[in-house]
Amino acid sequence: MSHRSAQKSRAAENRAAVVEKYLAAKGQPRSLTQRAFCQREGLGYTTFQSWLQKYRSAHRQTSAPVRRGFIPIRLQPPTVAALPATSCALEFPNGVVVHLAGPLDPQLLSYLIHTAGEKS
Numbered sequence: 026m027s028h029r030s031a032q033k034s035r036a037a038e039n040r041a042a043v044v045e046k047y048l049a050a051k052g053q054p055r056s057l058t059q060r061a062f063c064q065r066e067g068l069g070y071t072t073f074q075s076w077l078q079k080y081r082s083a084h085r086q087t088s089a090p091v092r093r094g095f096i097p098i099r100l101q102p103p104t105v106a107a108l109p110a111t112s113c114a115l116e117f118p119n120g121v122v123v124h125l126a127g128p129l130d131p132q133l134l135s136y137l138i139h140t141a142g143e144k145s
Contacts, residue, residue, distance in 0.1 A: 043068070044080040052119075098140060100133065 047062050057065065063073045112126040115138065123137070 040076045041080055043073075044076050047073075047077070098137075 043066065046066075047059070050056050050062065059073065059077075060070055062068075063070045066073075111129060112124065113129065113134075115123040115125070117123075125134075
């Protein structure tokens with residue numbers, strides 16, 4: 026690899042790291058706007074916009090599409106004795122809370138948790 030291509034490769038990796046830092050911070054409760062992030066990092070806003078667009082374009086081709094909204098699931102009758110009538114709430118890292126009430130099937134509960142983990 027030539028010196029010039031090695032420099033380009035490092036620059037691209039640095040750009041991706043900055044964009045990933047922004048995207049990771051974006052999920053936090055007190056996330057910064059893009060302009061505030063650029064100011065904090067000492068970046069030009071339009072430069073960052075260009076990096077972000079290139080990053081998303083590169084990752085759109087390699088990533089599975091993001092599904093929005095509800096994810097359909099099929100429920101089957103319990104195969105083991107259900108727990109007595111009770112209620113519970115499942116709170117996922119992305120902020121979604123699922124409230125369940127009534128007899129709870131342990132297998133169904135396990136399935137819901139496992140399936141939600143795959144989709145997030």
